Amino acid sequence: MLIKTIHNWEIPESRATSEHVFLNRRKFIAAAGFAGIGLASGIRPGLAAEDPTAGLYPGKLNPAYADAGRKVTPEALNITYNNFYEFGTSKRISKAAEALVIRPWEIAFEGEIETPFKMQFDDLIKKVQIEQRVYRHRCVEAWSMTVPWSGFTLKQLVALAKPNANAKYVKFETFNDPEIAPGQKPSLFGGSYPWPYSESVTMEEANNDLAFMVTGAYGKPVAKSMGAPIRLHLPWKYGFKSAKSINKITFTSERPKSFWEVLGPREYGFWANVNPEVAHPRWSQAAERDLETGEKIPTIIYNGYAEQVASLYDGMKDELGTALFK
Ligand SMILES: Nc1nc2c(c(=O)[nH]1)N[C@H]1C(S)=C(S)[C@@H](COP(=O)(O)O)O[C@H]1N2
Ligand SMILES: [Mo]
DSSP states (O other): OOOHGGGGGTTOOOOOOHHHHHHHHHHHHHHHOOTTSOOOTTSSTTTTTTTGGGOOOEEEEOOOGSSSOOOOOOOHHHHTOOOGGGOOSOOOOHHTTOOOOSOOEEEEEEESSSSEEEEEEHHGGGGOOOOOEEOOOOOOOOOOOOEEEEEEEEHHHHHOOOBOTTTTTTEEEEETTTTTOOOGGTTTTTTOOOOHHHHHHHHHHHHHHHOEEEEEEEEEEEEEGSSSOOEEEOOTTTTGGGGEEEEEEESSSSSOHHHHHEEEEEETTTBBBTTTOBBTTBBBOSSSEEETTTEEEEGGGGGHEEEHHGGGGGHHHHHHHHGGOO
16 A cells, blocks of 8 residues: 555656645554654665655645646656666666665865865755655757656755855766776776766856755655766756766856766757757757657757746847857
8 A cells, every 4th residue: 555655656647746645654654653664665676775864755845846747757767767877878777876875975065165064965955945846857868757856946055055256156076986886987988988977057047946956756765876865957958967966066166067068068068958949969959759658749948947047048148149058
């Protein structure tokens, strides 16, 4: 019975978590005295039963993002079809990603902030407001998915870091450990990949309400294959901007060069805002393929989030032309 509830997201007709289902489940767990046994362990192999944050999820469903207008992608598909180059270039890296050690997980805050510091993920999560949001995700490779993420707004993290007046950009970095991530072995890509994976946004983008730090998905801590214990999700930008498994956040005055920008500046530029009118040099961006159904869907400017983010780019189009969207 519990398992059925937790697998709510795999029910095809479900569009968003019904909050009361989860609340009732929590009440049931508490009443039955089951808390602490680690219900999750039987649900998804590899998720540590003792994950101390499991009880935080899914969090209160934000009504503004309760329905992404598309069917939620089944969890089973989503945690086994991934882009996570640290573990290999195929989409099937979920088993390899289990090698990632997520406890303890320390995050370094550096650069243009009052005082640089380090914080344990389990401490950080106590300082923020966890909520649930269903967001569309558009990969630059022209496929898309819809995910019930849980996490907190990036602006809360910015406030916590206390940036100074010089801070113009926020840079996110992933771990660099070839011992556990075979994709990071220098031999693999001839040492040409600029690890660690990094991405950055402007301070204005970081403070936009849509920018989300993901720590959970499908009502539980986010899977390792999807970027545990903490990743970004910027639903109006191509997926590569949403860095996974972040352990360093640096505030800078100059625009940093990201992982993909170093590898292919013409194909994976800094702004990377979803735009059906600006083709990738090697393929059209006019449409996208739904990961589950294979259905071809027309792509929408800013992935359909223009209302929330278009003003960030007011007046920039003339200056930068199509580069704004590349
Ligand atoms: N560290 C890291 N983050 C990453 C990537 C990666 O290879 N490494 N791939 C990006 C790309 S291209 C996409 S589409 C999304 C995929 O997220 P998902 O596997 O949860 O669907 O993660 C992004 N974040
Ligand atoms: Mo992507």
